[in-house]
Amino acid sequence: MFIERPRFSCPLGGAMATVNALPGAVAILHASPGCGGNSNVAIMAAAGNMGSGYCGGASVSASGIGEKQIVFGGSDRLVEQLETSGEVLEADLFVVITGCTAEIIGDDINAILAEHRAKNLGGPPVIHASGAGFKGNSYFGYDSVLQSLFKQFLVPGRTRVKGKVNLWGIPPALDVFWEGNLIELRRVLEGIGLKVNSFFTKEDTLAEVKAAGEAELNLVVSPVNGVAAAEVFKHIHGVDYLVTDLPIGAKATAEFLQTVAQRLGLDQAAVEGFLHREKEVYYHYFSRLSDSYADLDLQRYAVIVADTTYALALSRFAENELGWLPKLVAVTDPCEESARPAILQRFEQGLSGHTQAVVFETDTSQISRRLFERWPKPDGTKYYQAFSPAFVIGSRLDKEFADSIGAGHLSVAYPISERVVLNRGYAGYRGGLHLIEDLFSVVLSNR
């Protein structure tokens, strides 16, 4: 089915953003000349102006295959580009990402890489990740790079180290707050005594990524992103995984940490001690808003428009911490019919009236229609109950809709072109406080 204004790009775009976020890693595209340039706009401008990073943007190495290679094959061009990339670029790891054209013509990437490795012993490792556009969307690209790392880069056969966990499920760029989220989740997991490998933050190193096979457990903080990669990890390295929602705010984060602690059999008293301290600090700040909330009636009807991971996390946060009323929760990434019951069940755990509120809707212009299927349209009567006061927590694409219903609007989900995001995160305790600051700053912006 076609999609109107989809909120993601292709596997190549997702893979590129993922590789760019990996410390010391450099992407080499084996694709049409403009695939990188096109995807770059989606990464650099639409992900909170995160920019080109170390070797993104126009610096991305690319074979740029054209008509000639589509007819005669692109292998020679890739061999040449691999060779010269090693001469020009400073990399600890090269990741070849194949696009649509390369995968349709069927260049034998494995053979090319094997030959390249044999010729360049001692050079930086080179792995391959599929990025063909027709295989899915950018979430798939994230998963694809993770799978390639687990299959081709991690050292196999490492012995388990107790208390070590890998953390993923937060795709760089597609989660605009990825780095802040990972840093905060690292912090709280370390707080309950774990050693955390989160791959993509400034605190991670490629050496640690390589040793990820020695973890006791893999934590995937998304019911969809990176779950397939977790299966691959389990199959190859024998490490089990735990899938959770993305925790935002004190309640969700405490629940998250308790689940992890229970699964790993951590010392209950120590964990509770940490949770208690964090809770104290969190509600110390949380209560600062109480005067304004009470004086100005800051409860809102909420519309949440986001991908599965954020839709779950934001609707729970809005309902449980803000005391808002999520009346429409639109899940915007494609979700197979067969996967929907499991997702809806997750909504049930944190959201009252979820069966009425949650819809799977990929098309931007249809969000408005979906709301007024659930809320009566103005009917001209004196006592029409307006959908007001309301707030839309969505992406940049939902601003016009928010304006049309007179609601406040904050972009939290991708794409976000109108905000600058450096290390801000919304996950965890500190993230929950950031989200409160940002949401109510919009509400009170005319004060």
Add this chain to the structure above:
Amino acid sequence: MSYLHLKVPPTRDVRLKPCNAFGGKLCGLVDGQKQGCLTGNGRTFAQTTGCQLTLSMTMAASIPNTVVIYHGPVGCGASSLGLTGQAKLSQLARGNVDAVGRVWMSTNLDETDVILGGEAKLEAAILEAERRFRPHAIFIGNTCVPAIIGDDIDNVATRLQDRIHARIIPLHCEGFKTRFVATAYDIVYHGILRYLLNGEEERQPVLRDEAKEREYEVRSKRTVNLLNVGSMGYVDEVELVRILNAIGLEANVYPCFTSPEKFVKVKDAALSISICATHDDYFVEHLKEHYGVPYVLNTIPIGTDNVRLWLLDIADFFGLRQEALKVIEAEEAELNRALEPLRAMFRGKTAFVSTGEIRAGAQACMLERDLGIKVVGIRAHHYDQFGEIVFDHFKGREDVTINVAANQPFEQVNLLRRLKPDLYLGHGNSNVWAAKQGVPVLPIYGPNNSYLGYKGVFEVATRLARLLSNPKYFNTLGETAKLPYREAWYGEDPYRYIQHTEDAI
């Protein structure tokens, strides 16, 4: 040269045989191009460029009341995600109060479609675009995948045209087909010529107003088409229209930001005015051939020299040379008075310029002639037969480094390390790499700033003066940012990976 009978216009590679890889001095570039020696140049190390699809669809989507459909995998429209707000701003600036920003769809082709074909999805998308938005036109951008598997988008368009009100305009802008992103301009103009101008007649009123018709006829003789493919901001449109008005002409701006139902009037104008041959040569030549509208195409009105050249070309056509000279004299005098206090800041400064060939040549000339900044290097995205005239000022200059490259920041960082300019004026995507080397950057074009005409000279001058008075952001970047290039690379010949082949990559 008409290509309008073709479904697919030729690429720039074939039609103009431009050069996309060169390093050296200007004479080598100009002579090499004339002798056809540079066409086959390529690179054995390359970095990603733009895609002609991205540019085609950005141009098409800027036309109000349209929907653009990317026929391909879902990521081919990805650039739209970053451009939503700007599309709306540009439309609002031109008084379109109903601006909604870019409306796009993707046919979202998957693996099954690669095997079975994607035409059914395209058909569904077109019908739904009509139902949801009732647009005036629907542009279909064909991408690599359907082109390889053989979807016939023209057939789908023809089949559906009778069923829907919107004009369906198929654009063949598959990324793998060209090394020159500028092919996009030809593709979109081709679509406009074939589907919006051809066959679309203005409805005649039942009661004809002869006085009005006669007035229109008379005014048409002094009305020109001013062409904007999207890179000209509204402030620039206003400035150029002001200058044209000053010599007694009226101007309508096409095609970007102008509602498609107004396009029929393009045929009635006395003259088409291009501000850039890279943009418009295909369109103006076809307008001349099919509708008898002559054109001027020589240069872009950036800097007093090129504004003069541009305006005199236009004035000569209307026999208004004396009037134009008067306007030029007065404008230049006024501008010079305004520039005088700023020039002291520019004394002894050097600059590096990087963008499309026409803008690069003219902007570099403006820096030297109007501001007294010495240009040490010029990069052009590509170079073709239209470049010589705008590089005229630099003829014989051995002290100016010339590089032809679409982005390719690896060559640029090497050059900048050697040339150490005080200022960099460049195109998006290349700018950041100069910034990270610590060179203060002024974007060389932008939809919200002024660059063209007399006003543009002054505005660029004030912005450069502002930049020079506090370059600390860029200094800090230069001290702290890490570039991905090996230290050894900076010692190599910057053009080491440019290769000459008979048959380019």
